[in-house]
Amino acid sequence: HSYPGCRLLIIAFSDKGWFQSMFVHEVEARKDAHSNLLSKSETSDLYKIQFHNVKPECLEAYNNLEAEVQSKLHLDQDYPCDVVGSWNTWYGDQDQAVHIWRYTGGYPALTECLTKLNNNKEYLHFRKERSKMLVSRRNQLLLEFSFWNEPTPRNGPNIYEMRSYKLKPGTMIEWGNHWARAIKHRQEKDEAVGGFFSQIGDLYEVHHLWAYKDLQSREETRNSAWQKEGWASSVYYTVPLIRSMESRIMIPTKSSPLQ
Numbered sequence: 001h002s003y004p005g006c007r008l009l010i011i012a013f014s015d016k017g018w019f020q021s022m023f024v025h026e027v028e029a030r031k032d033a034h035s036n037l038l039s040k041s042e043t044s045d046l047y048k049i050q051f052h053n054v055k056p057e058c059l060e061a062y063n064n065l066e067a068e069v070q071s072k073l074h075l076d077q078d079y080p081c082d083v084v085g086s087w088n089t090w091y092g093d094q095d096q097a098v099h100i101w102r103y104t105g106g107y108p109a110l111t112e113c114l115t116k117l118n119n120n121k122e123y124l125h126f127r128k129e130r131s132k133m134l135v136s137r138r139n140q141l142l143l144e145f146s147f148w149n150e151p152t153p154r155n156g157p158n159i160y161e162m163r164s165y166k167l168k169p170g171t172m173i174e175w176g177n178h179w180a181r182a183i184k185h186r187q188e189k190d191e192a193v194g195g196f197f198s199q200i201g202d203l204y205e206v207h208h209l210w211a212y213k214d215l216q217s218r219e220e221t222r223n224s225a226w227q228k229e230g231w232a233s234s235v236y237y238t239v240p241l242i243r244s245m246e247s248r249i250m251i252p253t254k255s256s257p258l259q
Helices: 004-014 016-023 034-038 056-075 107-117 121-131 172-186 215-225 231-241
Strands: 046-054 081-091 096-103 134-144 159-167 192-200 205-212 242-252
Touching: 034 172, 046 056, 046 107, 046 192, 056 081, 056 096, 056 121, 081 107, 081 159, 096 107, 096 242, 159 172, 159 215, 172 192, 172 205, 172 215, 172 231, 205 215, 231 242
Parallel strands: none
Antiparallel strands: 046 096, 046 134, 081 096, 081 242, 134 192, 159 205, 159 242, 192 205
8 A cells, every 4th residue: 555654754764865864963083182172282280179168157267277278388389289269159159168279280280289288287287177167068170261361360359250051961162162252252341260171070060250340240241242243142052052050159268369
């Protein structure tokens, strides 16, 4: 018997090339790890971000203790690391401290610092005292996107927003390609501080760090981006890559190089 619907199905299966093109997508072999394709090739700096959830009654004491130790490590030439910024979360997770460290020299520098700190009696005492003040903590090792500004000390007062995106696995290159074009729409007011992507810890996570004078300035700056040609399409193409996202508004601590 001949039925129109069956004839169409038979034709589809008989034309192997057309049928395969509907269901098979050939992907070019990756030429390199996405970390090498997206990070700054002229530097081997490694970044660490720490999220410390502090007991509410201990936050002031924690900030003072952390500032004292950070200052010593920051100035000690024997440790190839420096503090990029330290904050307390204002909107987001309450009673939370966020720190970003930079290790000049990549993983060997990180290993050198950890080895020296594990033999530093003063630091071991600090870590013991700090543990009494914490509810929980987590960290990540990060690389910096090649197309973002280098995070350098700045004067305040400013508030900072950290926008964290958890991406679908396999989409980091695509994300980077779109943001390499989009970032130009967000740099004229000097609000772009730094952009990072995870290497160890929660993977396929991106952190964008922005600085604003206040919440009203943040609102006006973000709204103005929509008036620029190309911004809307960048948002349109990057949203499908996101699994979840989070925004923190943060206040720098007194000792933070980013004020």
